[in-house]
Each structure stands twice: as C-alpha cells, then as structure tokens.
Amino acid sequence: MREEATAFVPGHITGFxxxxxxxxxxxxxxxxxxxxxxxGVEVTVEPADGEDSTVALDGxxxxxxxxxxxxxxxxxxxxxxxDSDLPLGAGFGVSGALALGTALAANRVFECKLxxxxxxxxxxxxxxxxxxxxxxxxxxxxxxxxxxxxxxxxQENELDAIPSRARVEYVxxxxxxxxDVLSGDTDQLTAAGREALSRVVEEPTLLSFMYASxxxxxxxxxxxxxxxxxxADVSAADGQASMAMLGETVFALGTGLSDAGYEPSVxxxxxxxxxxx
Amino acid sequence: MREEATAFVPGHITGFxxxxxxxxxxxxxxxxxxxxxxxGVEVTVEPADGEDSTVALDGxxxxxxxxxxxxxxxxxxxxxxxDSDLPLGAGFGVSGALALGTALAANRVFECKLxxxxxxxxxxxxxxxxxxxxxxxxxxxxxxxxxxxxxxxxQENELDAIPSRARVEYVxxxxxxxxDVLSGDTDQLTAAGREALSRVVEEPTLLSFMYASxxxxxxxxxxxxxxxxxxADVSAADGQASMAMLGETVFALGTGLSDAGYEPSVxxxxxxxxxxx
Numbered sequence: 041m042r043e044e045a046t047a048f049v050p051g052h053i054t055g056f057x058x059x060x061x062x063x064x065x066x067x068x069x070x071x072x073x074x075x076x077x078x079x080g081v082e083v084t085v086e087p088a089d090g091e092d093s094t095v096a097l098d099g100x101x102x103x104x105x106x107x108x109x110x111x112x113x114x115x116x117x118x119x120x121x122x123d124s125d126l127p128l129g130a131g132f133g134v135s136g137a138l139a140l141g142t143a144l145a146a147n148r149v150f151e152c153k154l155x156x157x158x159x160x161x162x163x164x165x166x167x168x169x170x171x172x173x174x175x176x177x178x179x180x181x182x183x184x185x186x187x188x189x190x191x192x193x194x195q196e197n198e199l200d201a202i203p204s205r206a207r208v209e210y211v212x213x214x215x216x217x218x219x220d221v222l223s224g225d226t227d228q229l230t231a232a233g234r235e236a237l238s239r240v241v242e243e244p245t246l247l248s249f250m251y252a253s254x255x256x257x258x259x260x261x262x263x264x265x266x267x268x269x270x271x272a273d274v275s276a277a278d279g280q281a282s283m284a285m286l287g288e289t290v291f292a293l294g295t296g297l298s299d300a301g302y303e304p305s306v307x308x309x310x311x312x313x314x315x316x317x
Numbered sequence: 318m319r320e321e322a323t324a325f326v327p328g329h330i331t332g333f334x335x336x337x338x339x340x341x342x343x344x345x346x347x348x349x350x351x352x353x354x355x356x357g358v359e360v361t362v363e364p365a366d367g368e369d370s371t372v373a374l375d376g377x378x379x380x381x382x383x384x385x386x387x388x389x390x391x392x393x394x395x396x397x398x399x400d401s402d403l404p405l406g407a408g409f410g411v412s413g414a415l416a417l418g419t420a421l422a423a424n425r426v427f428e429c430k431l432x433x434x435x436x437x438x439x440x441x442x443x444x445x446x447x448x449x450x451x452x453x454x455x456x457x458x459x460x461x462x463x464x465x466x467x468x469x470x471x472q473e474n475e476l477d478a479i480p481s482r483a484r485v486e487y488v489x490x491x492x493x494x495x496x497d498v499l500s501g502d503t504d505q506l507t508a509a510g511r512e513a514l515s516r517v518v519e520e521p522t523l524l525s526f527m528y529a530s531x532x533x534x535x536x537x538x539x540x541x542x543x544x545x546x547x548x549a550d551v552s553a554a555d556g557q558a559s560m561a562m563l564g565e566t567v568f569a570l571g572t573g574l575s576d577a578g579y580e581p582s583v584x585x586x587x588x589x590x591x592x593x594x
Contacts (some may be wrong), residue, residue, distance in 0.1 A: 063434040068345070070401065075430035081586070098378075119468035126511040142481055147480055148480070148481075153520050153522055154460070154480070155464070155477045155478065155479065155480065155518075156477055156479070156480045156521075157477040157478070157519065159480060181591060183590075184433070184590075184592075187432070194477075200432045200433055200435075200471070201432065201433035201434070202433070203421055203424055203431070203432065203433045203436060204425075204593065205591060205592065205593055212584075242430075243430050244430065244431065244433075245430055311589040311590075311592040312460060312588040312589030312590075313460075313461075314590075315461075315482065315588040316480060316481065317480055
C-alpha cells in the first residue's frame with residue numbers, strides 16, 4: 041500500500057444533453073457535448089488507518105455519495121482531500137471529478153490493479169446512482185471537448201470530440217439541483233438535446249457547439265433571468281456564451297464575458313482527461 | 318482558410334501487438350499495448366498556395382505516404398513541416414504522428430469541420446494502407462498508456478488504458494522495417510501478442526506491461542543481439558526494459574537504462590493524446 045496518491049480531474053461544463061436512464065447504472069447516462077476545463081479538482085487519497093472514510097473539499101468535511109460508493113466498491117477506507125478551483129453544484133462536474141479522482145487515486149494507493157475503463161465505470165456508476173450527474177465522469181476521463189454520442193460507461197458508450205481548444209471564461213450566480221431537474225419531466229429537454237447533438241455531429245466546431253448550447257438552454261426551459269441577461273450581454277458584445285448544465289452559470293469562449301464588462305474566472309479547455317499526478 | 322496550424326502528437330512505443338489485417342483499412346489494425354511519450358512530433362500545416370504538397374521532417378523534404386494520403390483525403394494542398402524529437406523507423410510511431418498531426422492541423426487550416434474520430438480514422442487508414450503501422454495512430458490520439466483491445470479506427474476499435482504514468486528512457490540502435498515484419502509469417506507473433514494482451518488485461522499495471530512486452534519480444538522472434546544484451550544489462554541493474562515494436566530500440570521505465578550505464582534519451586508518458594497547439 042502506498043502512503044498517498046493524487047489525481048487531477050478537469051472540470052466539465054455540459055452545453056447540452058439528453059438524459060438516458062437505465063436500471064443498470066453502467067448503461068445509464070447522457071448524450072451531449074461539453075468543455076473540459078483546466079480548472080478542476082485535485083483529489084488526494086490516503087489510507088484512513090482503521091478509522092472511517094472521510095471526504096474534505098477545500099478543507100471542509102462533506103458527504104459526497106458518489107465518493108462513498110467509489111470507496112466502498114474498491115473496498116477502501118480512506119481519507120479523501122480535495123482542492124477545487126470550481127464551485128460545487130454550479131454545473132462544473134465537481135461531484136464527478138471527486139468520484140473519478142477518488143477512483144484513480146485509491147486504485148493506486150490500495151493497489152487495486154484496475155484499468156482506466158474499470159475505474160471510470162465505477163465512478164460513472166456511482167454518480168448515476170447518486171443522481172448527481174449522468175455524463176460528467178466519462179467526459180472528464182476523456183478531456184478536450186468531448187461529444188457523448190452514446191450514453192453510459194466506457195464499455196457501453198461512444199465518444200467523439202471537437203478538435204479545438206479555447207480560452208474559456210465563466211461566471212457563476214449559484215446552484216441548480218441536477219437531481220431536481222432530472223427527476224422532473226425531461227421530455228422537452230431530451231428533444232432539445234437530441235436536436236443540439238445532431239447539429240454538432242453535423243458540424244463539430246466550437247461555434248456550432250455554442251450555438252447548439254444556446255438553443256438547447258432556451259428550448260429546454262432551463263434559463264434563469266440572470267443567465268438570460270448575461271448571455272444577451274455577451275451576444276451584444278459579439279461574443280459566444282451559453283449556460284452550464286446544470287448550474288446558474290454562464291460560460292463564454294475567448295474574452296466573451298470580459299468584453300461584456302463582467303469579471304469572469306478564466307481558464308481553458310483541458311487537452312487531457314483525468315490524470316494521476 | 319487560416320494561415321497555418323500546428324499539432325503536437327506524442328510518440329508511441331508499442332510493447333507488444335498482434336496484427337489484424339482486413340480489406341477495409343478502417344477495420345484493419347492491431348491489438349496490443351504501449352506507452353505514449355512526451356517526446357513526439359510537432360506538425361505545422363500551411364496552404365501550399367497552388368504549388369504541390371510537400372512534407373519536410375526536421376528541415377529535410379521526405380516522402381511519407383500516409384501524409385500524402387491524408388492530404389488527398391482532405392482535398393488539401395499543403396506545406397507540412399514537422400519537427401521530431403524521435404528517430405524515424407525506430408519504433409516510435411513517427412509516421413503515425415506525421416499522419417495524425419497533418420490531419421488535425423489541416424482540418425483547422427482548411428476548415429474541413431471534421432470530428433476527432435473522423436480525423437483519426439483518416440490518419441489510421443492512411444497508415445494501414447501504407448503498411449507503416451497498425452496501431453500507433455489510435456494510441457497517439459488517446460495518450461497515456463493505451464491498451465488496444467480491439468483493432469481498427471475509433472468507430473471499430475476498443476481501447477482501455479493502464480492508469481499510471483512513468484519516466485521513460487530509451488536508446489535506439491537503428492531501424493527495423495514494419496512493412497517487412499508484417500509481410501512475413503506473423504502466426505508466432507500473433508500468438509505471442511494474444512498471450513501478452515491477456516496478461517495485461519488481467520493486471521493492467523506498468524510492471525505487468527513490461528513483463529508481457531519482454532516475453533513477447535522473445536517469443537515473437539524479433540530480438541536482435543544488441544537489443545537482447547541491453548535488456549539483459551537493465552535487468553542486471555534491477556530495471557525493467559523491453560524492445561520497441563518495431564525498431565532496434567530499447568525502452569525502460571524510470572532510470573533503468575541510466576542505472577545500467579547507458580546514456581539514454583529521457584522523457585515520460587504523455588498524459589494527453591494528440592493536441593492542436
């Protein structure tokens with residue numbers, strides 16, 4: 041057993057998606073597309089030495105169901121300490137990052153000898169079971185600007201990607217509950233997500249991704265007033281912005297938010313998937 | 318049309334493989350596993366402005382069939398300039414890197430609007446048709462320490478990976494012709510490759526990868542005297558080394574070659590697949 045291991049998992053902003061529930065959490069998931077981010081979560085795992093497992097995010101102990109599930113699946117009792125550049129619950133895939141980072145780091149510390157696909161499957165299944173996300177984990181394992189053509193864990197899904205990178209700006213006004221949205225009527229959302237995906241598959245560019253994302257946010261009925269106003273401000277300054285799914289968060293390419301007079305956080309698309317440090 | 322674009326493609330050392338020919342080059346390929354490397358090839362593409370396409374590697378014009386095929390497929394007439402950290406023909410996937418880097422950069426310059434999978438498919442098919450490689454392109458698009466479970470382009474294949482990173486050392490004594498080896502009797506090689514893969518699938522760790530690679534090199538009958546001697550020297554110094562497929566090249570984890578008294582080139586596994594710069 042090693043003393044500790046650390047993994048970095050990029051954040052992930054989903055631009056649009058459709059939900060695909062299934063009884064088997066490795067088959068459940070979402071189709072859609074998003075940006076993985078250089079802002080992300082660093083997760084350090086060390087053995088808990090006979091005590092109960094604990095999870096701390098930026099120094100504060102929290103309960104994160106997917107992390108608990110990952111540790112139980114790996115039969116590991118661990119102290120998990122995470123440092124995040126990103127707010128929790130605001131559409132950046134922080135819970136997915138915690139689950140995936142824990143899986144990668146715990147596999148190393150406890151010498152579980154699992155493959156990347158197996159670890160991603162465990163983290164994805166844990167997220168789906170907890171209802172905290174449907175597609176972040178597989179996107180975060182992939183990196184870049186992933187397109188999720190088919191839902192589910194790596195054995196089940198199909199991924200492609202947009203061959204581009206970009207500076208990304210974002211502002212976050214607060215949380216939206218993924219679980220609440222997904223437990224409601226998702227017919228309208230799924231139809232909008234299907235249309236957005238076919239648009240991006242036809243033209244896999246960042247501009248078409250942003251356009252499809254904006255239409256999705258509107259047609260799925262998820263926009264809040266502040267988000268609508270901010271996207272309009274960026275458009276008025278000739279920029280490209282949309283809403284992060286699911287959070288009260290606006291993201292823009294390049295200097296879109298700065299140009300519109302906001303003071304955004306700044307990062308970029310992340311070229312790699314989650315990595316051990 | 319943009320003025321130019323540059324892509325970086327990691328090198329790729331195959332530790333073991335089995336060949337899987339097929340009439341359709343997108344279905345042909347190899348199973349196996351290898352290390353992608355921070356040493357790689359930087360490929361810059363610019364429009365040739367009415368002249369014929371040219372390819373230069375480290376300042377010298379060369380013919381690289383897969384690159385020619387990629388440009389023809391994208392209907393692009395381009396000047397391709399590549400700078401490589403790695404020798405050509407020595408088992409580092411340089412021809413695959415040239416093909417994939419050209420595809421990524423030309424897609425951007427000529428605004429072809431293809432997806433990553435489509436570009437990887439074009440580069441993979443071009444390599445297979447030229448007989449210069451079977452699995453490098455898909456591994457180089459993936460990054461990390463990829464395991465190629467099923468052969469072919471991204472629509473056809475299945476990949477997994479070993480969740481580890483490592484310092485990598487290598488020494489190269491010269492070239493081996495991939496085309497010559499693959500056009501010979503590959504039954505012994507394929508049997509050895511299948512056994513190596515099942516070993517690594519059972520235990521996806523770097524140590525098991527190195528062990529499987531050494532057995533493969535021996536059983537496939539590909540070892541040369543210098544390679545055999547160098548691997549033995551590293552083993553005598555308690556290191557892990559094997560032979561790059563296909564070149565007269567020895568690679569080692571950590572400080573394996575240095576500890577054995579060699580003066581190797583030093584790099585590391587590359588966390589990401591090929592990226593636009």
